Amino acid sequence: AQSVTQLGSHVSVSEGALVLLRCNYSSSVPPYLFWYVQYPNQGLQLLLKYTTGATLVKGINGFEAEFKKSETSFHLTKPSAHMSDAAEYFCAVRSMYNNNDMRFGAGTRLTVKP
Amino acid sequence: DTGVSQDPRHKITKRGQNVTFRCDPISEHNRLYWYRQTLGQGPEFLTYFQNEAQLEKSRLLSDRFSAERPKGSFSTLEIQRTEQGDSAMYLCASSTDTDRMSQYFGPGTRLLVL
Numbered sequence: 001a002q003s004v005t006q007l008g009s010h011v012s013v014s015e016g017a018l019v020l021l022r023c024n025y026s027s028s029v030p031p032y033l034f035w036y037v038q039y040p041n042q043g044l045q046l047l048l049k050y051t052t053g054a055t056l057v058k059g060i061n062g063f064e065a066e067f068k069k070s071e072t073s074f075h076l077t078k079p080s081a082h083m084s085d086a087a088e089y090f091c092a093v094r095s096m097y098n099n100n101d102m103r104f105g106a107g108t109r110l111t112v113k114p
Numbered sequence: 115d116t117g118v119s120q121d122p123r124h125k126i127t128k129r130g131q132n133v134t135f136r137c138d139p140i141s142e143h144n145r146l147y148w149y150r151q152t153l154g155q156g157p158e159f160l161t162y163f164q165n166e167a168q169l170e171k172s173r174l175l176s177d178r179f180s181a182e183r184p185k186g187s188f189s190t191l192e193i194q195r196t197e198q199g200d201s202a203m204y205l206c207a208s209s210t211d212t213d214r215m216s217q218y219f220g221p222g223t224r225l226l227v228l
Contacts, residue, residue, distance in 0.1 A: 009154075032215060043118065043205060043219035044157070051215055090156045101170070102147075102217070104156025 002027040002093040006105035014113045019063075019078040021108045023091030026072065033074040034092040034102070035065055044090065050074065061085070086112045118220035120206050126226045127196055134192045135223045139208030146189050147217060148181055149205040150174065157205050163189060164211075196227045 007022040025031055032051050036044040048059025055067040065076045074091060091105040119138045127133050139146050144165050149157035160179070162170045165186040175181075178196075183189040193200055203224050207217040 034215075036219075041221065043221045044207075045219070046216055049215050092156070101159050101172075102157075104158070106154065107156050 002029075002031060002095055002101075002103050004091045004093050004103060004105040006089075006091050006108050008108055009106065010109045010111065012111040012113060013081045015083055016080050019076070019081045019085065019110065021076040021089050021091075021110065023065075023074045023076065023105060024072050025074060025091075025093045027093055027095065029095050031093045031095065033065075033067060034094075035059065035063070035074075035076050036090045036092060036104075037061075038088045038090065038107075040087075047076070047089075081110075081112045083112050083114065086110055118206055118208055118218050120204075120220040120223050122223055123221060124224050124226075126228065128228050129196060129198060131196055132192065132194045133196060133225065134190055135204055135225075136188060136190050137206030137220060138188045139206070140218055141187075143208035143210055143218070144186065145209045145211065145214060146183060147207040147209075148189070148191055149207065151203040151205055151222070152201075160191075193225075196225075198227050201225055201227045 003026045005024045034049045035047040038044045048057045050057045050067045058064045063078045088107045088109050090107045092102050094102040121136045146163045148160040151157040160175050161181050163183040178194045181191045203222040205222045207219045209217045
């Protein structure tokens with residue numbers, strides 16, 4: 001079975017600072033990995049995904065994530081935080097053999113200070 | 115296309131009552147998913163449809179829960195004899211066969227059982 005652990009339920013950064021949201025996964029088979037963002041009272045929006053190929057994945061809004069198999073990690077980064085980045089971020093994993101069961105982490109709430 | 119829509123956005127009910135939620139996926143998305151999200155947690159997979167066929171159900175989906183997608187377009191999720199533990203956000207997502215990795219989420223239905 002697959003699972004993800006998001007380290008840090010709350011992360012606070014200053015506007016313009018680096019954003020780093022941590023995600024570690026557990027999977028007995030090659031994983032597909034995702035980052036979603038959720039703004040208040042809205043559904044989840046896909047930021048980026050890793051399936052195969054290049055391990056550095058670029059997504060929307062300037063975010064990127066790197067798949068590191070040796071560290072079983074898929075951390076999300078953004079060089080410079082913007083006030084509009086304040087939201088809840090979810091890391092998710094699914095097996096390449098079962099495309100229907102996506103497992104989400106508990107989420108990390110990002111606060112951006114002016 | 116305006117994306118995945120869900121109705122109602124909020125529902126307050128008394129314990130023991132039945133409730134029904136509706137999800138309209140993005141048109142031409144033949145895959146439809148239901149998730150439940152409780153406070154402070156990520157979404158948990160409930161069930162999945164390919165067209166009108168319900169192909170997978172999580173063990174979270176007790177026998178009080180039933181989901182349908184009769185014509186392969188919109189879907190309904192019914193909870194019978196609601197319990198306080200059913201209080202959660204119920205999220206719907208859809209995807210195409212060719213891009214199963216990209217699920218598009220609706221805004222969710224927030225259920226409160228008193």
